[in-house]
Amino acid sequence: MKITQTPSPNFDARTLPISLLILHYTGMESGEAALARMCDADAKVSAHYMVETDGRIFQLVDEENRAWHAGVSEWAGETNINSASIGIEIVNGGHNVPLEDGSLPPYPDVQINAVIALSKAVMARHGSLTLLGHSDIAPERKDDPGEHFPWAGLAAAGLGAYPSVEDDRRILFTAGERDRGVSILQSGLAHIGYGARVTGIMDARTTAIVTALQRRYRQDQVDGVVDVMTMEIVKALVS
Numbered sequence: 402m403k404i405t406q407t408p409s410p411n412f413d414a415r416t417l418p419i420s421l422l423i424l425h426y427t428g429m430e431s432g433e434a435a436l437a438r439m440c441d442a443d444a445k446v447s448a449h450y451m452v453e454t455d456g457r458i459f460q461l462v463d464e465e466n467r468a469w470h471a472g473v474s475e476w477a478g479e480t481n482i483n484s485a486s487i488g489i490e491i492v493n494g495g496h497n498v499p500l501e502d503g504s505l506p507p508y509p510d511v512q513i514n515a516v517i518a519l520s521k522a523v524m525a526r527h528g529s530l531t532l533l534g535h536s537d538i539a540p541e542r543k544d545d546p547g548e549h550f551p552w553a554g555l556a557a558a559g560l561g562a563y564p565s566v567e568d569d570r571r572i573l574f575t576a577g578e579r580d581r582g583v584s585i586l587q588s589g590l591a592h593i594g595y596g597a598r599v600t601g602i603m604d605a606r607t608t609a610i611v612t613a614l615q616r617r618y619r620q621d622q623v624d625g626v627v628d629v630m631t632m633e634i635v636k637a638l639v640s
């Protein structure tokens with residue numbers, strides 16, 4: 402695998418062992434612009450790697466160091482996600498730079514194949530890491546790598562789970578609802594690793610987490626409403 406070194410000054414020392422692999426989209430007009438920003442000391446952001454639309458891979462930060470890609474985030478009770486993770490930025494305009502018709506710009510196969518190869522190489526060095534999107538760890542702030550990111554394709558390549566459940570859109574809970582079932586849902590989300598709190602109410606945080614879950618596992622309907630299918634996905638991921 403050919404990797405071009407483009408060192409960024411935006412890193413510091415890890416304080417935790419590596420356990421997570423976080424995927425992002427750049428959300429900018431071009432890969433060059435994203436690379437320039439991540440190598441700018443004033444921007445104070447970076448990632449370990451960036452994957453271009455044509456599959457070229459750039460390394461900005463050594464894996465042993467802590468890149469600055471996660472921001473305020475949480476997974477499985479850990480909030481120092483940068484210390485615990487490797488971050489990969491995937492060049493894609495995402496929700497910030499949609500296509501002319503308003504749809505999200507697709508990820509080319511050559512780019513996804515490079516992401517898969519890079520992720521496997523990272524895991525060969527560090528063991529099986531938990532694969533997450535930025536929206537999984539910061540559901541109230543972030544929506545990358547987006548509902549157009551081919552998580553199912555990655556799972557087919559052996560990266561991450563992608564439970565297959567019955568397509569049942571009957572609604573169980575909507576925003577603001579208070580129900581014992583909401584507590585069960587929240588416990589399940591927390592068990593998976595999401596930063597859910599058991600309140601028994603479909604509060605803003607829970608709705609954001611459900612939206613993140615759907616963005617990843619049920620990409621054709623991302624609305625934060627808990628239907629039977631969403632609940633089944635949570636159950637499948639818990640077990």
Ligand SMILES: [Zn+2]
Nearest residue numbers: 425426535545
């Ligand atoms: Zn991100």
